[in-house]
Structures are given as structure tokens and as C-alpha cells.
Amino acid sequence: MEPTSTETTGATARREGPLAGLRVIELAHIMSGPVCGMMLADMGADVIKVEKVPGGDDCRRFAPVLASGESASFMIVNRNKRGIALNLKTPGGREVLRRMLASADVVTENYRRGTMEKLGMGYDALKVDNPGLIYCAISGFGRSGPYADKGGFDLIAQGMSGLMSMTGEPGQAPIKAGSPVTDINAGILAALGICAAYASRQRTGRGQMVDTSLFEAGLQQMYWAFANYFADGTVLPKAGSANPTSAPYQAFETRDGWINVGAANQANYERLVGVLAIPGLADDTRFATNAGRLGHREELAAILGARLRERTTAEWLAAFDAIGLPCGPVLGVPDAATHEQAIARGMIVETDHPLAGRMAGIGLPIHFSETGTAAPRPAPLLGQHTVEVLREYGFSDARIRAFEAEGAVVVPAAQQA
Numbered sequence: 449m450e451p452t453s454t455e456t457t458g459a460t461a462r463r464e465g466p467l468a469g470l471r472v473i474e475l476a477h478i479m480s481g482p483v484c485g486m487m488l489a490d491m492g493a494d495v496i497k498v499e500k501v502p503g504g505d506d507c508r509r510f511a512p513v514l515a516s517g518e519s520a521s522f523m524i525v526n527r528n529k530r531g532i533a534l535n536l537k538t539p540g541g542r543e544v545l546r547r548m549l550a551s552a553d554v555v556t557e558n559y560r561r562g563t564m565e566k567l568g569m570g571y572d573a574l575k576v577d578n579p580g581l582i583y584c585a586i587s588g589f590g591r592s593g594p595y596a597d598k599g600g601f602d603l604i605a606q607g608m609s610g611l612m613s614m615t616g617e618p619g620q621a622p623i624k625a626g627s628p629v630t631d632i633n634a635g636i637l638a639a640l641g642i643c644a645a646y647a648s649r650q651r652t653g654r655g656q657m658v659d660t661s662l663f664e665a666g667l668q669q670m671y672w673a674f675a676n677y678f679a680d681g682t683v684l685p686k687a688g689s690a691n692p693t694s695a696p697y698q699a700f701e702t703r704d705g706w707i708n709v710g711a712a713n714q715a716n717y718e719r720l721v722g723v724l725a726i727p728g729l730a731d732d733t734r735f736a737t738n739a740g741r742l743g744h745r746e747e748l749a750a751i752l753g754a755r756l757r758e759r760t761t762a763e764w765l766a767a768f769d770a771i772g773l774p775c776g777p778v779l780g781v782p783d784a785a786t787h788e789q790a791i792a793r794g795m796i797v798e799t800d801h802p803l804a805g806r807m808a809g810i811g812l813p814i815h816f817s818e819t820g821t822a823a824p825r826p827a828p829l830l831g832q833h834t835v836e837v838l839r840e841y842g843f844s845d846a847r848i849r850a851f852e853a854e855g856a857v858v859v860p861a862a863q864q865a
Contacts, residue, residue: 465492466819470646473498473548474529475557475564477505479602479628480586480662482525483635484556488642489528490812492822493554496837497526498545501535501858504830516803523827524809527799531828532837533858536567540856547841549574549581554642558586561596571657581655582645586638590661600662605630609666614673617688634665690749695741696720699778700753705761709752710774714738719771724755799826831858 470493474485482497482505489495499505510521534541549555549569557564564570571583585591588600606612606624616623641658649655667674672692676682684692691697694712711720714737721730729735729751734744741748756764761777768775779787785808790796797811804826812821834857838848851857 464820465490465822466816467643467646468492468819470494470553471551472496472554472556472642473545473552475555475559476586477558478507479525479631480634480638480665481556481558482507483632484584484586484638484642485529486525486527487636487639487812487814488554490821490824491814492819495529496548496833497529497531497828498548499531499533499830501533501541501855504533508830514804516801516805518801518804518829520804520807523801523804523807526827527797527809528822528825529828530833530837531831532834533831535856538854538856540851540854542567542569544838544841544843544851544857545569548837550577552578552581553646554582554584556584556586556638556642560599561585561587561591575655579654580649582642582649582658583655584638584642584645584658585660586634587659587661589663591657591659595663602628602631602662605662605666608663610670610673611666614670614684614686616686618686620686629669630662630666633669634660634662637665637668687745690745693742694738695745696748696752698749700749700756702756702761702764703759706778707756707761707764708776708778709756709768712774716773717741719773720752720768723767723771723773724752726751726755797824799824801826802829829860831860834859 467488470488472485472488472493472495474481474495474497476482476485477499485495485497497505503509505522505526507522507525508519510519512520514520534544536542536545545567546569555574562570565573571581571585574581574583587596588605589595589598603624606615606629607622609630611629612622612624615625637660638658641660645656645658673684676684676692687698689699689708691712696717697710697712699706699708709720711717717735717738718730733740735741735748759767765775765777777783784790785796793811793813793815795811795813796808798806798808801807807826809824811824814821835845835848838851838857839845843851848857848859852859
């Protein structure tokens with residue numbers, strides 16, 4: 449039986465966005481897959497998150513765990529999804545998932561290669577009955593190559609992609625980026641691939657496999673580094689906040705904090721020199737060209753740094769803004785979360801969670817002039833929508849009770865018959 453249309457189901461009728469009507473079954477967990485699913489959900493897709501029994505997504509136990517018992521880490525990447533809990537080790541759990549996948553538009557998973565095939569639900573099996581299915585697999589290293597069967601995590605991908613070789617100050621041990629950039633970027637790439645496959649399906653009627661990985665998501669972050677290496681074999685060293693292609697383009701300490709200065713071209717460098725009014729700097733031949741500034745970056749940074757420490761960040765921001773010089777403060781998380789530009793762009797959204805209460809999260813960083821985006825809903829409780837979703841797929845209440853007795857599904861106590 450086909451599921452009820454997302455256009456008429458009461459639980460999803462208020463959803464908007466360019467992907468409205470697209471049904472996504474999310475089998476992914478922790479970070480990369482859930483980021484992909486949340487982006488699709490924010491753009492209007494009906495994303496049904498399938499969590500394992502027992503315990504659900506491992507991210508539910510990641511810090512910080514609130515007094516309500518809910519994980520803030522889980523909630524921030526699972527907004528706007530409906531959630532069910534299935535035990536795929538039981539016949540009933542597998543029966544439910546097969547029925548869901550038989551009519552899905554998209555399925556996402558980030559298991560190791562072969563996991564879905566062992567369940568009889570790999571892409572080759574599923575596309576026989578559902579040729580329009582878009583099957584998205586996110587893994588550590590991708591579905592091909594000598595590392596295809598290895599597990600992968602953000603730390604490993606950052607190290608192998610070269611990111612850690614460039615992060616930090618000269619002479620420091622390898623340092624990862626503070627944010628799990630390969631996890632997050634892999635989720636973004638997966639969402640992009642799904643949208644591209646969906647556009648192709650609109651023309652051809654056929655779905656396809658979409659395959660990306662944390663390793664590739666890390667490599668993609670290395671454009672400038674590989675540009676230098678491919679050009680002449682240059683391996684860029686660690687340079688802190690500095691840029692390998694232009695100078696001055698880095699963070700400088702001020703009297704009360706830090707400021708980023710983006711004098712990345714000749715015109716902006718001359719603007720900077722003019723407003724700083726450092727005696728002799730405008731005539732210093734070492735810094736007359738970008739090549740010279742790169743060659744003498746440490747000397748230039750020392751000269752600029754001494755001047756910038758004389759005034760506050762706010763004073764320098766006002767002076768630089770007045771001449772159109774790209775600049776910005778180096779903010780901590782509390783200030784970034786309350787920054788007027790973040791608020792104005794809708795990047796901080798709030799939802800009312802049934803247990804945790806009012807929760808803030810990061811909004812969709814894409815804006816649409818016509819279709820809008822989905823109204824934010826909180827991340828689901830474990831199994832919160834199990835009954836609702838199973839009814840949509842044609843399972844009777846008696847059958848749902850049988851699944852529950854078998855241990856195939858989790859139904860919250862408040863919904864039990």
C-alpha cells in the first residue's frame with residue numbers, strides 16, 4: 449500500500465519548501481547523514497528518521513545531555529524530521545522497512561559497505577521494485593577503492609585529506625579543525641547529490657546511487673593547497689590564520705580582542721596602509737606587491753600587529769568599515785549566536801521540544817525567494833512517530849501492536865493502545 453501523500457497528511461500539511469512532496473527515509477546516524485537529512489527536511493522534504501532498537505541513534509548519548517535526558521547534539525542535527533524506531537534484527541522490523549523503501553523517493557544511510565546488502569535491501573535489490581529510488585550512501589572512504597570497507601571518522605578523514613597538515617601555527621603538532629568539517633561537508637555534498645539526482649529523475653524517471661565520503665569531503669576543502677602542489681610541487685606550511693595566496697589576510701590582536709583583516713588585493717592593502725598611518729609603510733618596497741608581502745609576511749604582520757594593538761576591535765572595525773576594507777571580529781560561540789547578522793539571516797531558529805522545552809539551533813543557510821523553507825519542528829523523541837508512520841504505510845493497529853510485542857518497533861508509552 450502506498451503511503452499517504454505528504455500533501456494531505458495532517459502531520460506534514462504545514463510543511464513548505466522547494467522539496468515539498470519528496471519522501472526521504474533516513475537510516476543514517478550521528479553527524480554526516482543527519483546533516484544531509486536536516487537540510488532536505490528544512491527545504492520541505494518529509495524526512496522519516498529510522499532509528500535502531502535498542503537505544504536509537506548513538507548521538508542521543510553525546511554530550512551535552514540535558515536534564516530532560518535529551519542530547520543537545522542529537523537535537524541540533526535532527527530538526528524537522530519524523531522519527532520511528534525499528535529493530536532490523538526482527539522479521540517485523542525488516543518487513544516495515546521494506547515496505548517503506550518500496551515507495552520511497554530517497555533513502556540515506558551511512559553504514560559500512562555491505563550492511564544493507566546483508567539485509568537484502570542494498571541498492572541493486574531495491575531498484576528492481578523501485579526504479580525511481582535515489583539511494584545515498586555516505587561512508588568514510590566511499591563505495592570503491594582499497595579503503596571501501598574501512599570505517600571512517602571525521603578525525604581520520606581530516607588527517608588523511610591533508611587538512612591537519614595545514615591547520616594550526618608553524619611548528620605545532622597536527623591539529624584538527626575545531627568543528628567536524630568533513631562530517632558536515634559530507635552531509636552537504638550528499639544533499640547536493642540527492643538534489644542533482646532528483647533533477648535527473650524529473651527528466652528520465654530513473655533514480656540512481658549517490659555515493660560520497662568523509663575523505664572526499666576533506667579533500668574538497670583543500671583547493672588552494674592542491675593548486676600550489678599541482679602547479680610546482682609547493683607544499684604549503686602551517687600558517688595559523690594567514691592565507692597562502694595573499695597578505696595581509698589574517699587575524700590580528702587588538703587592545704581588547706582579535707580582528708580579521710582581509711587586505712587580499714592591492715587596492716585593499718593600500719586602503720589599510722592609509723588608515724593605519726604607520727610612518728614609512730607606504731614606501732617600504734618589501735611590501736609593494738602581493739608577492740613581496742607574502743615573501744615578508746612575518747615582518748609585515750609584526751608591523752601591522754604593533755599598530756593594531758593600540759586600539760580596540762570596535763574602533764578598528766569602525767575605521768575599516770568607513771573605507772570599505774573587508775574586516776570582522778573574531779567571535780566566540782556566545783557572540784556569534786547573538787550577532788545581529790546571524791539573527792537577521794534567520795540562522796538562529798527555535799523549536800519547542802516536548803521534553804527539553806525551548807531549544808535554539810542553526811537555521812538553513814540557503815534562502816529561497818519563492819518557496820520558503822519548512823517551519824521548524826523539534827527533533828523527534830525515540831519512536832515518536834512510529835504509530836503515525838506505520839498507519840500511513842497501511843499497517844493496522846493490531847499489526848502495530850504485534851510488531852511492538854515482537855520487539856520490532858518502539859512505541860512511546862503515551863501512544864500505546
